[in-house]
Amino acid sequence: MEAIEQYAWVVWLALIAIFLVVEMVSGELTFLMLGIGAIFGIGSGLLGAPLWLQVIVAAAAAVALLVFLRPPLLRRLNRSADPKTFNVDALVGLPGVVTETVTSMSGRVKLANGDSWSARVHGERSLAPQTPIAVESIQGATAFVVIRTLEES
Template sequence: MEAIEQYAWIGWLAIIAVFLVIEMVSGELTFLMLGVGGAFGLGAGLVGAPIWLQVIVAAAAAVALLVFVRPPLLRRLRRGADDRAFNVDALIGLAGVVTETVTAMSGRVKLANGDSWSARVRGDRPLAPQTPIRVESIQGATAFVTTRSTEEN
């Protein structure tokens, strides 16, 4: 048991290294907090604490960091995230106009952003050229559209 206590610092370094590597892959700050908790256990061992106290110090520090430090850090990291839709999701709800008659099988529309898309309409009623439309959904390279009301124009 004396040898374990004497060389516990090697175990703590290994645990810290493993947690930091896992943190680099995950990026959620959980394993970073566990690694810092391990550093507290290492520190306790370096000042001469018995192994059971080192484990308690490491566990308490890790739990405290997970509860009190991780949530504000995550909020701060995500504070500047752009929550706007992009790519195909940004086209949903976009206005446009029919350029070639749109039926349940085919058609073309020009969207407000300047893109021209193949389009379909749900149902049997075709849309004539110059009809104002709104994009309901995108499936593959096809926009499913509906007519726009006069209030939306």
């Protein structure tokens, strides 16, 4: 047992290295907090604490960091994330107008962004030209559309 306590710092360094490598792969800050907790563990060992106390200090520090430091750091990191949608995701909900009669099999619409899309509707209905529409979903190169109501305008 004395040999284990004497070389506990090697185990702490290995844990710190493992946690930091895993953190670089995952990027979610969990393993960074565990690595910092391990730093507290090795620090308490250098101050002469027994192994059982080193483990308690490391665990307490890691839990405290996970609970109190990680959430605000994640919020700060994600704050700059762009909330805009791109590509076909940006077309969902976009208004437009029917240019060629839209049925469950074929049709054409012109969207508010100027794009012209092949379009379909769900069911057995058809939409006449000049009918205001909104994009419900995109499947491949086809826009599935619904009639746009006044509230959506």
